[in-house]
Amino acid sequence: MASSGLQLLGFLFSLVGLAATVSATFMVEWKKQTQGKTHRIFDGLWKSCSGYERTTCEPYQSLLKLPNEVQATRAVMLLSVFLSTVALLISTVGMKCTHFMDSKPESKATTAMIGGIMFMVSGLLTIIITSWYVKMIVDTSQNAHHLDNFEFGKAVFVSWAGGLLTMAGGSFLSCRRCSRSESKESISGNHLFPTTNQTSNYV
Structure with missing residues (x-):
């Protein structure tokens, strides 16, 4: 029962981590830029928002004109989401609380x-x-004009949290010893307690 609980906990951690990774991938606040005192610019992986008190967002028109860090981050985040989705399906089959492959x-x-x-x-x-x-x-901020202020936004923290939760959940699910513990206990229990169908030699 303990190993089944660890598997379920790992699955839930991984599920929450996947949700956080998907949310971070489509959030706008990956990078914040302040020009002067009031004008703000938010750059995401798919669109950019700018304005003063209210911001308007526009999707990126061309992939080739995007900075290298945006293109690379977008590709790797999508790859991470794809791997987690496949892992979700595979883990569902292999968990003890499901009835797949019980034989x-x-x-x-x-x-x-x-x-x-x-x-x-x-x-x-x-x-x-x-x-x-x-x-x-950080490198861009150090080389920027003194009137421009660059910093990372909320999406970065959400992405970090999603990655950590996904790794923690995966470590529970990949525990080979936990996966075998119940089967070993059942085997040892069968040796300790003989079956009641044995015939007695006493009259």
């Missing part, structure tokens, strides 16, 4: 481990690309 416990445990590893890779990709994007913003 093959060894294959079922391997399937859950594969899903967990895919979740861990997905979370690691999210953390790496987000950290690299932040580094690019």
Whole structure:
């Protein structure tokens, strides 16, 4: 029961991490820029917003004209979401609380481990690309004009949280020892307690 609980906890962590990664991918506030005291510009991976008290948003018209960090971050975040989605389906088949592959416990445990590893890779990709994007913003801010203020926005923190949760959930799901514990307990229990169908030699 304990290992099933860990698998379920890992699945929930990974599910929340996937939701946070998807949200961060489509959020606008990846980079904030302030010109003067009132004019604000928010740059996301898909569109840019600008204005004073109220901002208006416009999607990017050309992919080739985007900065390299935006193109790379967009591609890796979409890859991370794709891997997590596939891992979600694989983990559902391999978890003990589902009835898929019940006749093959060894294959079922391997399937859950594969899903967990895919979740861990997905979370690691999210953390790496987000950290690299932040580094690019810091470098841009250091080389910018003193009237322009660059900083990273809320989407960066949401992306980091999504990556960490996805990796944590994947580590629980990929625990091979946890996947086998219940089967070992049942086998050892069968050896300790003999069946009642044995015939007695006493009259």
